[in-house]
Amino acid sequence: MVFSLPLLRSPAAPDAQGLPERFLLAADHYTNPRWIPIEQQAIFRRTWLYVGDSDRLLPGMVWAKSVAGAPLLIVRDKDGELRAFYNLCPHRAAILSPQAGLHSCQKLVCPYHAWVYDLAGDLVGVPSQDQFPESFQKEEFALRSLRLEIWSGFMFVCFDDSAPPLVEFLGSIPDYLGQHRTPATQPLATKQYTVACNWKNYHDNTLCDYHVAIAHRTTLNQVQGPIRHYQHQLEAFVNLLYTPTTADWQAENRILPTLEGRSREGFFTYGIYPNLHLLGLPNGLLAWLHIEPLTVESCQVFLDLYGDPDFCPPTETLLAEFEAFMQEDMVLTESVQQGYASGAYTPGPVNGLESRIIHQQKLIWDALAADGGAE
Numbered sequence: 001m002v003f004s005l006p007l008l009r010s011p012a013a014p015d016a017q018g019l020p021e022r023f024l025l026a027a028d029h030y031t032n033p034r035w036i037p038i039e040q041q042a043i044f045r046r047t048w049l050y051v052g053d054s055d056r057l058l059p060g061m062v063w064a065k066s067v068a069g070a071p072l073l074i075v076r077d078k079d080g081e082l083r084a085f086y087n088l089c090p091h092r093a094a095i096l097s098p099q100a101g102l103h104s105c106q107k108l109v110c111p112y113h114a115w116v117y118d119l120a121g122d123l124v125g126v127p128s129q130d131q132f133p134e135s136f137q138k139e140e141f142a143l144r145s146l147r148l149e150i151w152s153g154f155m156f157v158c159f160d161d162s163a164p165p166l167v168e169f170l171g172s173i174p175d176y177l178g179q180h181r182t183p184a185t186q187p188l189a190t191k192q193y194t195v196a197c198n199w200k201n202y203h204d205n206t207l208c209d210y211h212v213a214i215a216h217r218t219t220l221n222q223v224q225g226p227i228r229h230y231q232h233q234l235e236a237f238v239n240l241l242y243t244p245t246t247a248d249w250q251a252e253n254r255i256l257p258t259l260e261g262r263s264r265e266g267f268f269t270y271g272i273y274p275n276l277h278l279l280g281l282p283n284g285l286l287a288w289l290h291i292e293p294l295t296v297e298s299c300q301v302f303l304d305l306y307g308d309p310d311f312c313p314p315t316e317t318l319l320a321e322f323e324a325f326m327q328e329d330m331v332l333t334e335s336v337q338q339g340y341a342s343g344a345y346t347p348g349p350v351n352g353l354e355s356r357i358i359h360q361q362k363l364i365w366d367a368l369a370a371d372g373g374a375e
């Protein structure tokens, strides 16, 4: 990919806390549509991307969905094996399964010339095969696959063969949240929002530990407790805000008996590069927040809640709580988007409670800079 770097202005020198003095990304990164294809290539096609819960795919099922602009098929064959393929026929590039979403199927039949693939991606049927040259070998035209790995039942795909294994990418998450999902865990709720802000703007907000005690005083702050108890951990691709659960929370909730140590004592708020959040509580609740770019000034935010109904609050209560703080964030992020678009903003100083934003912005910065050097 060819693009010039002048928009990547040099970051300010780090101060005594190791943070740059100002945000690394300028307003232009949040408002200029030229970044959308660049980000797709440099960020989303180079790392692990959350695609959903493997329990949704029973044997013999196919899930057609678009990921980072690519049509994909996630498939579970009769033996339970999960695979990811491009939803694309190797003959003449027709979309194999045009219907988005989950459906059962024995075989994939291309709607154009009816080549037939099994759920392992192998080409098993070709109409008028005798009209192809003698050298034609079905084995050479299997569906093109991409990496799919699973952590705790949740599926991720990766377009880049050089990215580290998923478990390495997730850093300390498997250690701290690996026991939260039990055989009794179920999807409790799912919700989708369209927000009038750039995807990075919304992600910055979810990584912002500066505004919680102010903007979420009566919502999220009630669970996270006072700032003096905040503990940050910045890792290669994930960052963590750990807070001990408050006395109020402990009085109202039961703790999953299988959890140990820090996992049973605290609230884990993980930011995961590039567009994902995972929250975990000692009652076993796991909440994914997944931010998808739409346009340069809009994104979709998907909320997926998982837990054991015997330990977690009723779904209506949970949804009401999440809805309340997410509405607070939507107002703020849409307001910031207007500020970025004003042409009058240059990044202001960085507070220590914004260190997770800087961690994320550094990863984005490095990815864009690395891609700028490539053809």
Ligand code: FES
Binding pocket: 089, 090, 091, 092, 093, 094, 110, 111, 112, 113, 114, 115
């Ligand atoms: S494009 Fe699929 S069979 Fe020709």
Ligand SMILES: [Fe+2]
Binding pocket: 205, 206, 211, 212, 215, 216, 329
């Ligand atoms: Fe927020």
